[in-house]
Amino acid sequence: MPDNKGVAYVKPGQVEVHDIEYPTFEVKDGPGVNPANVGRKTPHGAILKCVATNICGSDQHMVRGRTTAPTGLILGHEITGEVVETGPDVEFIKEGDLCSVPFNIACGRCRNCKEGKTGLCLNVNPDRPGSAYGYVDMGGWVGGQAEYVLVPYADWNLLKFPDKDQAMEKILDLAMLADIFPTGYHGCVTAGVTPGSTVYIAGAGPVGLAAATSALLLGAAVVIVGDLNEERLAQARSFGCETVNVSQGDPKDQIEQILGTPEVDCGVDAVGFEARGHGADAQTEQPAAVLNSLMEIVRAGGALGVPGLYVTGDPGAHDDAARVGSLSIRLGLGWAKSHSFATGQCPVMRYHRHLMMAILHDRVSIAKNVNATVIPLSQAPEGYEEFDRGAARKYVLDPHGMLAKAG
Known part of the structure; x- marks a missing residue:
């Protein structure tokens, strides 16, 4: 089983890169995990090798101490990754697929999901509708500013890029589809x-x-x-x-x-x-x-x-x-x-496929417009500090050096 590292909230103004558990197809107890979710089985999930994982302004609210985020919470809800393992209930997503992960976690089965309101899924957060990776009061799903992450309901949640080589050529643009x-x-x-x-x-x-x-x-x-x-x-x-x-x-x-x-x-x-x-x-x-x-x-x-x-x-x-x-x-x-x-969370699935096509067919250059800037996972603390000081950049973490190679 590979090692895993993730960006952890330590205290207001401080994050660190910690050794964390490699994901499995079961929700384990940990910082911010809802007790009602502990032990939850996820045979419908997939484990992703994180190719790109971004620092978001919503993360900064937590890191500034403006929420009730607990010490040790693994951050990160903007994830693009390569599937390395699938659970026994996954039918269509395959190992090796390169995918965008909507930041909203959705089951695809509840009333809201069926109505396209994937930011308000009723089945993934025991406390209230809506969930996200690595975010306070969102059910406690482990964040994706990490080397590896679990994505539940993989067939529903993952947006597979149609051509892996083409996607890697535009990977910084496609990394913006998660959020x-x-x-x-x-x-x-x-x-x-x-x-x-x-x-x-x-x-x-x-x-x-x-x-x-x-x-x-x-x-x-x-x-x-x-x-x-x-x-x-x-x-x-x-x-x-x-x-x-x-x-x-x-x-x-x-x-x-x-x-x-x-x-x-x-x-x-x-x-x-x-x-x-x-x-x-x-x-x-x-x-x-x-x-x-x-x-x-x-x-x-x-x-x-x-x-x-x-x-x-x-x-x-x-x-x-x-x-x-x-x-x-x-x-x-x-x-x-x-x-x-x-108001409210964007229902990412309502838009991400259309926006993917706009990127792949050169209709938009979103990475250039937001000044996407690649840094290694180890430099996440510096990225958070610079972003908090108002840097006109969108920091994209490169946990495995795949973005550096693509660039």
Whole structure:
């Protein structure tokens, strides 16, 4: 049995690469594992050799101490891997297949899965609908920032790339299918982006850049990205976006300078609950700032896509209400403008095959747009530190040196 290493959350601000157990077809006790899942058999699963596994902004929320993540939790929900073993109940996925792993774990059998709501599977997390690898309160499935990982319900969850050699040529782009590309795309779809739309995307981190890429792919006329970080805004401009630096004031004033009107057709929140204010308040945490700003910016009758993460518990919040996920949202404004809102985990399976085809047929260069940067698994702690300081990069871990060889 091979050795295995994984990136573990140690304490706020610190991750380490630890020796961990090689996966088996049974859920074992460990940090963050739901007791009701311990001993659960997974003959429907597959063990993957992780070819690419990314650091996500959602991981950073945990590493900053903004959740109840336990010490020792193995992180990582953005996984691309090669199948090395399948359980006895796996019929279609085979050893050697190179696959993308949706970050949502789904059974394919429950009501929600059958309705395409794979981010809300009823059978994988005993506490509530929805699950993910390596994430707090998501059932305790071991994360994939590791050398090897178990994927349950493999026939359902895995997206097999049709040609392995072709896939390795585009592996950095395909690595974005596990989460940020479908998540950004979902934000745009739910915000109503169509050909000719004007779009404002709050946040120029990897999800925001993926949303901007998605808006262009969907035919938007103008895509405007707002952020505080000038390096990240420059990355957005590198592939054709307009930008606003929200530290310079209310974004609607800068949007008016770009469009001639302070309103857009569609708004996407790619920031989430660690949002900051605008202008003079740009260094002050205001968790409802982005949502309230979008309701001002989006035209009456428009929509807001909210792929940014909001939580039910935030121990690092600045007030008691925000600690339980209660925010001062101007719902009256949204109601008066007949806005629609879409929130929650992106149902990755709804989009990932179409986006895979767009990548394979050179319709989009998502890795370039998010500045995908490969580092070895051993350098994960440095990657987390640089990302937390605002690096305009999407860090992709290379546990087996396969990305370096492909590049």
